[in-house]
Amino acid sequence: MSEKLNQLKEILGEVSDINHAASVLGWDQQVNLPPGGGEARGQQLATLGKIAHQKATSDEVGKLLDELKKEFAGVDSDDAAMIRVAARDYDKAVRVPSAFVAEQSIVTSAAFEAWVEAKGKSNFSLFQSHLEKVIGLVHKYVSFFPPADHPYDVLLDDYEPGMKTAEVQEIFDSLRPKQVELIKKISAVKQPKVDFLYKKYVEKKVWDFSEVIVTRFGYDFSRGRQDKAPHPFETSFSVDDVRITNRFEPDSPLATLFSGMHEAGHAMYEQGINPAYGRTPLAHGVSSAVHESQSRMWENLVGRSLPFCEHFFPEIKKAFPSQMEGVSAKAFYKAINKVNPSLIRVNADEATYNLHIMLRLELEIGMLTGKVAIKDLPEIWNAKMRDYLGIAPPDDAHGVLQDVHWSSGLFGYFPTYALGNIVSAQLWERINKEIKGLDEQIRKGKFDALLAWLRKNIHVYGRKYDPQDLIQKATGSRIDSAAYVRYLTKKYSDIYGL
């Protein structure tokens, strides 16, 4: 093997170790940190981030990559893919000065705190000046890169490499009228009973049941664990240590089951990456949309399916006999799929979810191009909610302040949630062509063929292929909303008798 390749792998291996160490610290911050520990933890994370950035953007890495790109030109191998991905990461990272990264960290730390307070008091004006500063940094960030077709392309590319704003808009434009039409039809017919979902449940029983489900799905607890945190998330410290967090909300007690499936979907992706990619830039999910296609598949296409309910409902009934008294598997299935235009994205059903995302994309583009003034954001948010979902938030906390993303400088991320839904349906159609009787397998609690297919066609590759190429390879087409429309239409026609 090339000596230069060894040298590159050595350095990138250390960068990977430092980043994974930072992930452990971040996980601990959300799961375990005592109240006093925050300030020192911020400092520790800043130092690790700085060192990882210095190592990853060193002249030595740049020189090795230049030479290796030549050496591996035209080669089709894992090493060649690693060099290509590493070079792309490097070219991006060197454009962003360390001083900017430090400034961003300070501005978003303050913005996050202001957001927490503003959301608590439901008062956007407490957050406005911070968001203006964040947008200023977003502009500055975009300016580090060569002019793109659309300035938003630069942001999108960080989460969905190669994806263009115009492509996303086209996909969303074709999807929006169909989802709106479907919601209109559904709202005209009788709604299922859901009261039993909101009775009193014992936290530990729900928690334990969420672990029963994800274990049966194939999430490997010998290479992971589930802990309590204020927000559910998945984080990976290596292919053999991929953890999920979850929460219990008494107002929505069974949400724990679905967020568990969602995060386990992310985690099974990371657990399934080729172990040979360990400590290289290939050892992660390839993009946010592909990642989300996995979490949403396990949460929705599996977890909110009739076969899933037919398999698990007897056990659910046994675990929660008083809550489920007189409820059938079919009634449970209908209840967990009730369509209800609502204010909060993370609680949205499958029929309305993408509309929340489209609203956010339009606002992000508006803020970036200056067409949306930050001070007008709550008003525009509320107007769009009325347009898209027919409801208006009573206050900022249930409207423009609901998501953490903007306070953390995450611009360009939201669209990948909807793209993930779309990709999940494309994969699902293909899987159901290749695995005969999948519904019947799920009804029997057998998920191994499904997981094996995902492992073989998605997980194992890590970042080896570009996301659209991977999707093409797995499904026969690039990202396209048709399968998702078919999926939604069929599902809700059955449930609502449309």
Next chain:
Amino acid sequence: MSEKLNQLKEILGEVSDINHAASVLGWDQQVNLPPGGGEARGQQLATLGKIAHQKATSDEVGKLLDELKKEFAGVDSDDAAMIRVAARDYDKAVRVPSAFVAEQSIVTSAAFEAWVEAKGKSNFSLFQSHLEKVIGLVHKYVSFFPPADHPYDVLLDDYEPGMKTAEVQEIFDSLRPKQVELIKKISAVKQPKVDFLYKKYVEKKVWDFSEVIVTRFGYDFSRGRQDKAPHPFETSFSVDDVRITNRFEPDSPLATLFSGMHEAGHAMYEQGINPAYGRTPLAHGVSSAVHESQSRMWENLVGRSLPFCEHFFPEIKKAFPSQMEGVSAKAFYKAINKVNPSLIRVNADEATYNLHIMLRLELEIGMLTGKVAIKDLPEIWNAKMRDYLGIAPPDDAHGVLQDVHWSSGLFGYFPTYALGNIVSAQLWERINKEIKGLDEQIRKGKFDALLAWLRKNIHVYGRKYDPQDLIQKATGSRIDSAAYVRYLTKKYSDIYGL
């Protein structure tokens, strides 16, 4: 302030951040790690260790220290102390090559995993080859330093700066006959009843009670937490995040209370260090013996005292009514102080504890000088147990495999446990001269004056003074076993009516 001093603090601050990050990873390894996660974690710790070492031993640091030592010569200030301590750390660290540190980290990670398995299966042979590798590294480590009076001095100095093997041997030699004589006297008289300590206890109740006790002592849970781990320990990520671990052993259910007090004693030391020392080399306890003097004081001089029992026993009786039926505070006091030559160091009583240490010191010196072959360790261990304590372990788990230290490469550490006992008694004599009616305060559950004295005379200084100077300043003398002999003799004379 000197520009050079700022530069030094900046670099050492980053070194501190990296070392604390490694501590978080180490804590997580013991408390949370899923079985699959060990290999990657070892790699991550190796990388952090390597980077911290490279930064701490850079020519830049060496140059800054040389210049600052001149600038601050003869100055008596925190900065001057920091420079002196940093220079000593630097002079040691530059002798140890990065490659060695990385190798050590990998070897000890594997050795730790092997030790866990070997202990679980009570089979020393599963650990032997790992320990041989560790000893190989210990030899190599010693070889990096100039020849000392005794090779073991090099190891001891890492935990007890300035202490010599000959001094320790002298202190131990003067103490051993007195402890052996005391044990002999005790074994000739009637033993207290202890059966109620070994009834069945509910783990959660004992755990919760251990948190009641350490909270009342003054351990600050808003800047710490207690988690379950195979071996109790304390670890610090900053002065505001100092964690302890504990365990529950059904065979010795109330041991949890005493190990909780012990680790909280360590933790209160770290929580009490001057916050202005944060991210500098001064922000740690000064030596292992001084650290142990704090843990043993809270565990034994407080936690195994009659006033402690008089205060807590009514609550203990309320928490464990069936176990404590017919038991008085005095009977409880006698029971928890029963002298009983036994197999496990961490469960040993105060009269026999130091003998366990003396055994380990002899074995460590034997392994280092080659007089003890690793393969013979279980046999020699068992023989010495018979010599010193008159009992022999039935298996390796209760003998040579009981302690984690050797698997982690901790050689030279054990003697500081006994030195800590000795220092705790010296401090206790002084404290009782300065705080009038301390027994009466403890009887009322008031520990604030005691903690305040320790804060003011020990904790706040961190590493500012050398250990023996700090002990001299606080007690009026250097390490001396006389106070400990007086303490033991008085305590056991009262209990056993000698």
